Ligand SMILES: Nc1ncnc2c1ncn2[C@@H]1O[C@H](COP(=O)(O)OP(=O)(O)OP(=O)(O)O)[C@@H](O)[C@H]1O
């Protein structure tokens with residue numbers, strides 16, 4: 006790929022060049038008086054960018070897409086998507102732009118993308134974004150990254166000096182642009198859009214682009230597109246298992262917010278669980294609980310099924326489809342192909358359950374400090390039974406999910422007073438506790454995988470309210486705490502505690 010190297014940054018145009026039907030050439034609005042609010046220096050260095058140059062006036066203009074290296078070709082990407090189950094045929098970057106791709110020193114290709122950079126041909130509202138939600142995306146993404154969960158990441162948030170109006174606030178809010186990086190911004194919705202055009206060559210080009218970018222080992226395979234589907238199924242299964250293990254509720258798992266890379270994207274209405282509850286929903290608009298915590302694996306599979314449908318025309322004909330020999334005898338070759346493609350797609354989708362279960366089981370073994378216990382001694386069926394009993398108690402007594410696993414590590418050291426204190430008077434953990442203790446759990450290993458600090462909802466709200474008023478100190482302190490999630494620093498004990506009893510239920514908002 007040609008990557009122009011000019012000034013502080015070099016931006017490739019692979020997406021714009023290879024998939025012109027999926028992008029509208031566009032430019033970001035130029036704010037009068039931009040101010041860099043947050044710069045992710047570790048990420049900048051990982052990408053081979055010089056933080057000092059990025060902080061300069063020219064660097065900020067580069068971040069905003071106002072000054073571009075030669076050869077850059079920013080595009081607003083188009084995609085479709087099922088939003089809360091209803092199909093929207095044309096969504097796309099309404100307030101976002103793909104500036105281009107950066108080749109990191111380690112060889113990775115990374116998208117540089119803006120959110121809040123002005124209305125595009127796909128705009129559904131003003132095209133802008135407010136400081137609070139953009140800093141929120143920065144904070145949540147960095148917390149997820151620190152927890153080892155694949156995610157898009159913020160490189161910077163730049164205040165624009167422009168006010169944005171939102172329904173829920175009387176006054177104009179300060180505007181901002183989020184500068185985001187990602188393995189790519191290819192979404193299930195991108196494939197739905199390509200399929201809907203009826204242009205099979207485009208669908209094939211998109212699939213080949215995704216393979217080259219994310220699963221290059223598949224490229225030479227005769228059934229590479231089926232391989233793509235299986236690889237995305239597996240990546241999403243692992244991703245959603247990691248969300249479940251850490252108590253993350255994405256909140257808006259539309260197909261346009263489901264990546265092909267298996268990275269978490271779109272931190273609009275997400276939140277971490279306080280009390281463990283499979284029915285937990287935080288989003289103001291998720292009235293039916295479609296995207297509740299416990300529904301996430303099923304929704305991921307639903308979204309992947311939409312990807313499978315989009316890919317059907319590329320799936321193997323009878324001669325190469327594994328296990329589809331019966332349909333080869335069907336008289337009509339068209340329907341023979343479609344039957345074998347469906348069989349192949351179903352087979353790929355059936356990989357979701359085992360991949361999810363494997364990721365969840367090994368993650369839960371690690372959380373319980375029993376990763377070293379041989380599976381023959383403590384099989385998965387026993388793990389599932391023990392976890393169900395344990396999590397059932399958390400749900401029944403509304404016990405804080407994150408704190409529970411940290412005090413369980415104390416219990417592994419024989420100090421069980423704090424564990425018992427999480428239970429209501431007169432109640433005690435059930436038989437699972439002695440069964441677990443009998444496995445000699447490793448307390449130190451538990452403390453390496455169970456976070457003590459997560460971006461708790463009440464802390465995030467307080468930090469963002471202050472940032473909206475111009476005081477970034479709470480945001481910076483919380484960012485520092487959540488990016489070191491396994492250690493509790495002196496003086497920061499409040500970060501480890503749930504919201505005070507009697508706090509209002511937490512509510513999150515989309516598209517702000
Ligand atoms: N303020 C806005 N102006 C124009 N379009 C918007 C605005 N907010 C959201 N949209 C569009 O509405 C759709 C859904 O938006 P959503 O809340 O999922 O966030 P998003 O802007 O799409 O972020 P992401 O790129 O992280 O998915 C998208 O097509 C988006 O571009």
Ligand SMILES: [Mg+2]
Nearest residue numbers: 261262270271
């Ligand atoms: Mg979105």
